[in-house]
Amino acid sequence: xxxxxxxxxxxxxxxxxxxxxxxxxxxxxxNMFWYRQDPGLGLRLIYFSYDVKMKEKGDIPExxxxxxxxxxxxxxxxxxxxxxxxxxxxxASSFSAQGWDNEQFFxxxxxxxxx
Amino acid sequence: xxxxxxxxxxxxxxxxxxxVIKCTYSDSxxxxxPWYKQELGKGPQLIIxxxxxxxxxxxQRIAVTLNKTAKHFSLHITETQPEDSAVYFCAAxxxxxxxxxxxxxxxxxxxxxx
Numbered sequence: 001x002x003x004x005x006x007x008x009x010x011x012x013x014x015x016x017x018x019x020x021x022x023x024x025x026x027x028x029x030x031n032m033f034w035y036r037q038d039p040g041l042g043l044r045l046i047y048f049s050y051d052v053k054m055k056e057k058g059d060i061p062e063x064x065x066x067x068x069x070x071x072x073x074x075x076x077x078x079x080x081x082x083x084x085x086x087x088x089x090x091x092a093s094s095f096s097a098q099g100w101d102n103e104q105f106f107x108x109x110x111x112x113x114x115x
Numbered sequence: 116x117x118x119x120x121x122x123x124x125x126x127x128x129x130x131x132x133x134x135v136i137k138c139t140y141s142d143s144x145x146x147x148x149p150w151y152k153q154e155l156g157k158g159p160q161l162i163i164x165x166x167x168x169x170x171x172x173x174x175q176r177i178a179v180t181l182n183k184t185a186k187h188f189s190l191h192i193t194e195t196q197p198e199d200s201a202v203y204f205c206a207a208x209x210x211x212x213x214x215x216x217x218x219x220x221x222x223x224x225x226x227x228x229x
Contacts, residue, residue: 004158031215035219040124040221041221042121042204042219042220042221042222043159043204043219043222044219045216045217045218048215048216050215058216059116090158090159092158094215096215102215103149103161103164104161104217106151106158106159106160107158108156108157108158109157109158
């Protein structure tokens with residue numbers, strides 16, 4: 001079974017702190033994604049990566065950065081956390097489909113609260 | 116870019132009845148439409164998908180229909196059971212080389228009443 005793990009289920013941080021969310025997948029997937037999930041807004045893509053050291057902005061990248069130094073690991077960084085970044089963060093991974101359909105496999109999520 | 120609208124946001128049905136969730140998309144070039152189910156405390160999981168060269172697809176109690184002309188697609192769950200209670204997301208994507216991005220709808224919270 002594909003497994004996507006996220007470093008924390010719950011996280012509480014202070015405004016202005018630097019926050020790291022870690023995601024690891026064990027299926028040798030090329031693609032990795034970070035989403036934010038908010039009630040009434042669905043899943044919104046923050047950043048994604050299609051290869052080591054490669055990244056592309058999603059729909060809401062402002063206030064976030066990412067790092068992918070190894071194929072299996074994709075980190076989301078909040079340089080200076082703000083209260084409007086309180087949310088559920090979901091990581092996902094998939095094979096590179098080259099134009100074909102492919103399933104995204106999701107981790108269980110990290111619920112981040114910024115006080 | 117693509118925009119996906121999903122309705123209703125919440126849906127309650129009696130156990131054994133059918134449930135229907137509807138989505139519309141804006142990009143006529145989108146040609147792949149998956150549905151994900153998110154159970155409490157878990158990440159979303161793919162339950163069924165359809166490509167634009169197919170009008171309908173079934174998998175046991177779940178079916179998806181696609182109307183390309185109207186740019187809408189729907190999820191149908193028949194003979195609902197308590198384990199169907201979850202949040203459901205539709206999504207759309209262009210199956211182009213190099214495009215791996217899914218655009219998700221806003222989600223439907225389905226509650227099955229015993």
